[in-house]
Amino acid sequence: MKRKVLVFTLLISLLTFSGCKTNKVDSTDKSTIKEEVSNSKEVEKKTTITLLDEESELSKREIVFEDGEKLFDVLKKNYAIEDNDGMISSIDGHAQDDKKNKYWVFTINDEQVNSGAKDVVLKDGDRVVFKLEQF
Secondary structure (H helix, E strand, C coil): CHHHHHHHHHHHHHHHHHHHHHHHHHHHHHHHHHHHHHHHHHCCCEEEEEEEEEEEEEEEEEEEECCCCCCHHHHHCCCEEEECCEEEEEEECCCECCCEEEEEEECCCEEEEECCCCCCCCCCCCEEEEEEEEC
């Protein structure tokens, strides 16, 4: 009889302690999951793209993009563009004009860019200005 009581007491103790341990593990797991989710969220990266025809503003947009994304791809997602071998010839219906020697040029953060939009990787906060300029 003593054995049955002892086994029963041990069994109850074991279940009680294992139940406490399971609850503790669950709460730890949930907080770990919350931390992983909050750490995995990236901060949105934004750029401002302005279109000008000479000095006249055609449009200005703040655009969200992914880390490492190239300017050409961002333009393609957000504007109707036409290109000739990667060189942009029209943005939202505003086209270059060979007869008037008007071509698209762009600056990033007020600095002239000497490479194509396919080569430029955007950074958070970049100010991009595309300008139809006469040469």
